[in-house]
Amino acid sequence: MIDPVELTAALVRRASVTPADAGALDVLAEALTPFGFRCARVDRGGVANLYARWGTEGPVFGFNGHTDVVPEGDAAAWTHPPFSAAIAGGDLWGRGSVDMKSAVAAFAASAAGFVSETPPKGSVALLITGDEEGAAEHGTRAILDWMAAEGERLDVCLVGEPTSAETFGDAIKIGRRGSLTATFTARGVQGHTAYPARALNPLPALARLLDRLASTPLDQGTAHFEPSTLAITTIDVGNPATNVIPAEGRATVNIRFNDAHDGASLTARLRATAEVVTAETGVAIAVETHLSAESFVTPPGPFVEMVAAAVAAETGARPALSTAGGTSDARFVKDHCPVVELGLVGRGMHAVDERVPVEDVRRLARLYRGVLDRWFASA
Numbered sequence: 001m002i003d004p005v006e007l008t009a010a011l012v013r014r015a016s017v018t019p020a021d022a023g024a025l026d027v028l029a030e031a032l033t034p035f036g037f038r039c040a041r042v043d044r045g046g047v048a049n050l051y052a053r054w055g056t057e058g059p060v061f062g063f064n065g066h067t068d069v070v071p072e073g074d075a076a077a078w079t080h081p082p083f084s085a086a087i088a089g090g091d092l093w094g095r096g097s098v099d100m101k102s103a104v105a106a107f108a109a110s111a112a113g114f115v116s117e118t119p120p121k122g123s124v125a126l127l128i129t130g131d132e133e134g135a136a137e138h139g140t141r142a143i144l145d146w147m148a149a150e151g152e153r154l155d156v157c158l159v160g161e162p163t164s165a166e167t168f169g170d171a172i173k174i175g176r177r178g179s180l181t182a183t184f185t186a187r188g189v190q191g192h193t194a195y196p197a198r199a200l201n202p203l204p205a206l207a208r209l210l211d212r213l214a215s216t217p218l219d220q221g222t223a224h225f226e227p228s229t230l231a232i233t234t235i236d237v238g239n240p241a242t243n244v245i246p247a248e249g250r251a252t253v254n255i256r257f258n259d260a261h262d263g264a265s266l267t268a269r270l271r272a273t274a275e276v277v278t279a280e281t282g283v284a285i286a287v288e289t290h291l292s293a294e295s296f297v298t299p300p301g302p303f304v305e306m307v308a309a310a311v312a313a314e315t316g317a318r319p320a321l322s323t324a325g326g327t328s329d330a331r332f333v334k335d336h337c338p339v340v341e342l343g344l345v346g347r348g349m350h351a352v353d354e355r356v357p358v359e360d361v362r363r364l365a366r367l368y369r370g371v372l373d374r375w376f377a378s379a
Contacts, residue, residue: 002031002112004365005092005358007105009085011067012094018068018134021048024101025067028052028108028128035112037126042146045138047131051146054115055123059379061372062125062154063111064140064333065104065161066132069096070350077352091355099349102361103160104128110368120376125154132329140329144336155379156303157339158371159330162346163322168360169315169367173341174304175224175297175323176331177256180263181233182270184209185286190247199245203237205283206249209274210235213253218261224297225258225323258323263291293331297323298338306378307340310370314363342367 007027014024025048029039032052042049053060072082072095080086080093087093092102104126111124127147131139147153163173186206191199210232218228232253239246255266267289274285298304300321311319333339344364348354 001116002105002109004102004106004109004361007031007108008092008097008102008356008361009087011101011105012085012092012096013083014067015083016068016096016130017071019047019131021067021130025050025128025130028067028104031108032112032126035116037112042143044142047129047138047142049130049139049143050128051125051143051152052128053123053125053152054111055120058122058153059155060123060125060153061375062127062157062337063107063368064127064157064159064329064339065100065107066129066139066329067096067101067104068130068133069099069101070133073352079353087358090358092358092361093353093355095354097356098162098344098346098354100160100162100343102356103162103343103364106361106365107160107368109365110372114369114372118373122376122379124372125152127157129329136329140332144332154337156375157333157337158307158368159328159333159339159341160343161328161330161341162343162349163341164343164345165322166345168345168363169311169319170317171320171322172304172307172311173323173325173330174300174321175259176293176295176325176327177225177228177258177323178261178263178295179292179327180255180257180266180289181252181292182255182267182287182289183250183252184274185288186249187284187286188245188247191245193243193245196245200283201245202249202283203246205277205281205285206235206251208281209277209285210251210253212273212277213270218255219258222258222260224299224321225295228255228257228261230255257295259295259297262294263289293327296331296334298334298340302378303338304340306374307342307371310367310374311342313370314367342371
């Protein structure tokens with residue numbers, strides 16, 4: 001059988017700082033192949049991706065995760081070298097140990113044991129990418145595009161992102177907020193501060209717009225989500241002179257939104273507010289938006305309840321059903337099949353001295369095995 005701790009260590013030793021693979025997917029493929037998994041590389045755009053499947057018929061249970069990691073930062077500040085996978089004090093240390101090489105290893109170990117000991121009627125597939133921490137254009141998206149072309153299909157999918165808040169298994173994610181970034185450019189007429197009537201200052205208009213956006217609630221929350229939020233992230237003028245009214249000012253906001261909205265409705269709302277301020281001030285305000293992800297939710301039902309039951313069996317407590325946090329590759333998978341996220345406590349991810357309790361890696365493998373047992377028993 002695959003030891004999830006040993007496999008985690010082998011993956012952590014690969015310095016797969018996004019988008020570099022550094023051989024991490026080869027390590028995973030070599031571990032899975034002896035158990036009958038057919039491994040296909042689905043590389044695209046300079047990104048390494050892996051699709052591994054056991055079985056040829058449905059139903060198909062899928063697991064999605066990533067082996068790329070963020071940079072280590074100041075390596076000298078680490079207690080143990082960031083890619084050493086040192087085990088000390090009951091923890092496995094290293095970049096990616098929490099986010100999320102341990103989850104990839106835990107699922108590989110549980111899947112290999114499952115198909116070897118109790119071969120199911122159906123298939124198990126792993127979708128592993130090297131482009132989750134980066135632009136995410138050629139990672140999970142590439143695998144799903146390849147699957148569509150090859151006629152591959154998942155019935156459900158579990159993403160192994162760290163989802164627990166304080167204690168192991170205390171939360172699973174059944175959805176994620178959407179993310180939209182908007183940049184406003186207010187254009188006026190430059191002039192001397194001593195003669196403001198001869199200029200058209202764009203900054204009061206920009207400030208009015210930002211205050212109106214920031215002080216007006218987007219919603220009161222929905223059944224599965226807390227209220228949407230809007231944060232002003234930067235205001236840029238670039239004016240080095242104290243006696244010059246600038247011709248232009250820019251500002252950027254980021255909206256994390258629930259399922260009361262979508263990217264199109266929010267963009268329309270932002271443009272309408274900018275048009276009102278333009279009419280009030282005479283300052284033209286251009287709006288550019290970038291949608292990183294739409295919000296989504298997998299409503300509580302048989303799949304969600306089955307995963308929650310597996311968690312309760314391992315931990316003794318029912319997990320919270322959460323939609324908090326940032327985005328993940330579940331935002332791509334949700335267009336393919338029902339998806340939930342279940343993983344470790346996220347404490348320490350992306351930080352210096354990232355580390356995971358060794359016992360939590362083993363517990364996670366047991367938990368994933370419990371999910372597989374339950375799902376195929378009911379499928």
